[in-house]
Amino acid sequence: MSSSQPSLLPHATRELASFAAITGFADIPTEVIERIKLSLIDGLGVCLHGATLPWTQKVCELAREEGGNPLASIWGSGHRTSTTNAVLVNSTAGHAFEMDDIHKESILHPNSLAVPIALALAEADPTVTGRDIATALAVGYEVGLRVGNTATMSLFLNGFHPQGTSGTFVAAATAGKMLRLNAEQMQNALGIAGSMAAGLMASQEGAMVKRLHTGRAAQGGLLAALLAKRSFTGISDVVEAGYGGFLSSFSRTPNPSRLLEGIGEDWEAGKVGFKMYPNVTSIHAALDAMRSILTEEKLEAADIAEVHVGCGHMTFVHTAWPYRPAGVTAAQMNMYYGLSVMAHKKDVTAADYGEADIASPQLLDFMSKIKIEEDAELEASGPSLRHAARVRVRTIDGRSFAREILHRRGSPENPVKWGDIERKFNANIAGLLAPNLGRILLDSCGTLEKLANVTAINDILAATFPVTTAPVSKQPAEARR
Incomplete structure (x- = not known):
């Protein structure tokens, strides 16, 4: 039946696979490599913090019970298991607290998908160099982000979680590059990965399973690449098939032109931004605007009579549903909660998502002052302003203040620097790693392309938290292979 439906873009999967297989470190622009290094250190920080959280611990417990050939570490646990099980846990950790990086269009x-894969395969094969890691991450990002771009927001609006669906292609291409797959094998890896895609957006309103979407996507993409290396075949036109393909099934109204245009020249991997609040990215512009009003106009929550927010359709659907205390996930995904915290604290941090905080009567009462509506002008501006927000605050004494934030802090258009990500990283590892070990990770990521191997990184990640001294590998490198 699939052959009776016209292809969305003939040979697209083959072209993506060929690009992934033949692209080398020298083909990747320096600025993209620099962004990848920033994404790597950000990814390590969020994964290490996420490893301590109860939902990650439940996945870890299951992986330990099942066992596996001890090739790769479950970070922070002191335990080794199979590469696929290690990636399942570590990537779940990466998405465990809404702090992983973000590519707006896709x-x-x-980073929560690809970093655990690259380092797990490097641990299984200590001959892997830092340049190999950088190349695999850049290529994996590029392939998966382009699939996500092509799926458009319609995939999300159809109820699917992009991280669990399009994310499998990030994972498969990263793993395939690490495993040195040729073009045919890479095409099969992508063709297998597309059938692994899963994840439903209703999970955002209060369920641990949203975190697992990343772990499963990473595990599925790695499994796809490992099978492809063994001549297992996948759907040859998985991305573009007119019936039963990834885009025709999940998106239904894709934009095929976004898949290959400018590939190798215009790098999507260089357009990854970073989260400066521990919650869904779609509310960050509104939080930035609210913070600006509060701090610059010297307002307190008690001064505010009304908060009005205008945003695009997707942000409205994604975050403006009526809030109820249904767990940490729901609080992190909800604009009413985030704005209420900002009004009272003039910031939003990980400490604001404790079990008592998310049901605070003070915060719940303030939410009645917040009105969120779709802004037709912002919506008409298209995907480039998907995160934009207009916030107006009216005070009890009748004053009115407004801010428009088109590009949130941490976006490629309003970028942060290495020092900002370093501070975020240090906050994430506080109490888990001694400062000198954090510095080793920072320095190693900062000079990634010069590293003969990444054993020092993996040895730190492999130890049991808290780690106060440099760990020593329990087995010789040759034995771990």
Whole structure:
């Protein structure tokens, strides 16, 4: 039946696979490599913090019970298991607290998908160099982000979580590059990965399973690449098939032109941004605007009579549903909660998502002052302003203040620097790693392309938290292979 439906873009999967297979480190622009290094250190920080959280611990417990050939570490646990099980846990950790990086158009968080894969395969094969890691991450990001771009926001609006669906292509291409797949094998890896895609957006309103979407996508993409290396075949036109393909099934109204245009020249991997609040990216512009009003106009929550927010359709659907205390996930995904915290604290941090905080009567009462509506002008501006927000605050004494934030802090258009990500990283590892070990990770990521191997990184990640001294590998490198 699939052959009776016209292809959305003939040979697209083959072209993506060929690009992934033949692209080398020298083909990747320096500025993209620099962004990848920033994404790597950000990814390590969020994964290490996420490893301590109860939902990650439940996945870890299951992986430990099942066992596996001890090739790769479950970070922070002191335990080794199979590469696929290690990636399942570590990537779940990466998305465990809404702090992983973000590519706006594709709606993907690539570092929580790709970083655990690259380092797990490097641990299984200590001959892997830092340049190999950088190349695999850049290529994996590029392939998956382009699939996400092509799926458009319609995939999300159809109820699917991009991280669990389009994310499998980030994972498969990263793993395939690490495993040195040729073009035919890479095409099969992508063809297998497309059938692994899964994840439903209703999970955002209060369920641990949203975190697992990343772990499963990463595990599925790695499994796809490992099988492809063994001559297992996948759907040859998985991305573009007119019936039963990834785009025709999940998106239904894709934009095929976004898949290959400018590939190798215009790098989507260089357009990844970073989260400066521990919650869904779609509310960050509104939080930035609210913070600006509060701090610059010297307002307190008690001064505010009304908050009005205008945003695009997707942000409205994604975050403006009526809030109820249904767990940490729901609080992190909800604009009413985030704005209420900002009004009272003039910031939003991880500490604001404790079990008592998310049901605070003070915060719940303030939410009645917040009105969120779709802004037709912002919506008409298209995907480039998907995160934009207009916030107006009216005070009890009748004053009115307004801010428009088109590009949130941390976006490629309003970028942060290495020092900002370093501070975020240090906050994430506080109490888990001694400062000198954090510095080793920072320095190693900062000079990634010069590293003969990444053993020092993996040895730190492999130890049991808290780690106060440099760990020593329990087995010789040759034995771990």
